[in-house]
Amino acid sequence: MKIAVYPGTFNPITNGHTDLVERAAGLFDKIIVAVGTNTQKGTSLPTDKRVELANKVLNHIENVEITSFDGLLTDFVSKQGANIILRGLRTVADFEYEFQLVGMNRVLNPGIETVFLAPAEHLSYISSTLVREIALLGGDISKFVHPAVAEAITGR
8 A cells, every 4th residue: 555645734735735635646545644843834823723624625535634743754654654755846946945855854764755746837836835924914815725724814
């Protein structure tokens, strides 16, 4: 069974994230969307709310499981019985950062591979950071996120 772990803060989960999971669902037997805490990023939504929203947004995909995690990603991946980390690439800047992560993860656990997928072109400009900024400034985020996410963000 091919199990891939798609880690991120998903703060918030966007249409780009959803597109990536939908694409990956046809490639892997199971996708574990791992909602984590990144100490380098501030999160405006608590972890339990981000997990709840991911469940609402991705519930139409049968082979997807959503859970939270903390600690080392490689440890989490191993505990899940997986050996694949799924990551999305939108830009060259993403690649530079992700390439560093691949190297570190290989040292931590050489048995884990990283697979990169790109979102659909019309979604490649969407980032959680920009969605949060637009919402904070009173803008309409409905084109970038699921309605439940828009409600959770703008209702705060």
